[in-house]
Amino acid sequence: MPLQPLETQRLYQQAAGQIRDLIRSGEYGPGARLPPERELAKRLRISRPTVREAMIALEIAGMIEIRAGAGIFVCDKSAPGRHTILPALDAGPSPFDLLEARRLLECESVERAAKSASNADLASIEEALVDMEVALAKGHDGRDADRLFHARIARAAGNSVFAALVDGLWEGMSAPLFHNLSNLTRLSEQGRMTIRDHRAILHCLVARDPVGARAAMAAHLNHVESILAGRFDLAASQKHERRKGGRRNR
Numbered sequence: 318m319p320l321q322p323l324e325t326q327r328l329y330q331q332a333a334g335q336i337r338d339l340i341r342s343g344e345y346g347p348g349a350r351l352p353p354e355r356e357l358a359k360r361l362r363i364s365r366p367t368v369r370e371a372m373i374a375l376e377i378a379g380m381i382e383i384r385a386g387a388g389i390f391v392c393d394k395s396a397p398g399r400h401t402i403l404p405a406l407d408a409g410p411s412p413f414d415l416l417e418a419r420r421l422l423e424c425e426s427v428e429r430a431a432k433s434a435s436n437a438d439l440a441s442i443e444e445a446l447v448d449m450e451v452a453l454a455k456g457h458d459g460r461d462a463d464r465l466f467h468a469r470i471a472r473a474a475g476n477s478v479f480a481a482l483v484d485g486l487w488e489g490m491s492a493p494l495f496h497n498l499s500n501l502t503r504l505s506e507q508g509r510m511t512i513r514d515h516r517a518i519l520h521c522l523v524a525r526d527p528v529g530a531r532a533a534m535a536a537h538l539n540h541v542e543s544i545l546a547g548r549f550d551l552a553a554s555q556k557h558e559r560r561k562g563g564r565r566n567r
Contacts, residue, residue, distance in 0.1 A: 329370035351389040366546045373497045374408040409492020420538045427534040429474035431527040438473035453508040
């Protein structure tokens with residue numbers, strides 16, 4: 318009996334594969350608009366964030382086009398029989414899995430850092446925060462300083478592995494899926510929110526308040542997750558655009 322390949326696909330890849338197969342079968346032809354994410358989530362029995370991840374993976378693979386305020390459309394090159402080799406649809410780790418891992422690791426590390434960070438550690442963490450403020454003031458995204466802020470907190474926790482793990486999770490956030498979802502939901506435009514959250518975290522670290530530091534870190538990561546999960550609602554966008562069009566036609 319031949320060995321069977323192990324199932325290693327992430328959930329969003331499995332969802333993207335099913336939608337891709339519908340496109341390949343001709344159920345949704347070139348130029349057709351796919352159902353809204355709420356309907357797809359119901360039909361696939363998965364969460365709407367996973368549907369978003371699947372849509373972005375399909376867009377990266379060139380199968381669909383996401384048009385802000387209009388919907389999701391099948392690309393012409395996705396026509397049945399057009400390709401003999403189908404895309405793998407692996408666009409990197411799930412952004413929401415990454416955030417869950419960060420929440421588990423960074424809430425623990427910041428709590429420990431509030432107890433064990435030296436004055437030099439606190440100064441280096443604040444330096445990273447200031448660097449981010451300067452970058453944003455100059456119109457840059459400040460992502461490098463943002464990453465450094467979190468890595469230095471992990472290092473200040475007194476466990477050398479923490480910083481490497483946090484840095485590895487940030488590396489996962491450089492993958493196409495996280496990058497494209499961030500752009501789609503305009504996460505990079507939330508610099509003021511990030512600075513405010515970072516200031517709250519730093520305040521608790523300086524005050525040697527481990528409980529407050531954990532809560533501040535959790536709140537920050539929850540803010541990031543809510544942006545990634547809540548702003549890409551194509552069904553709502555379509556309704557908004559239709560209302561605007563109706564007002565213009567009056």
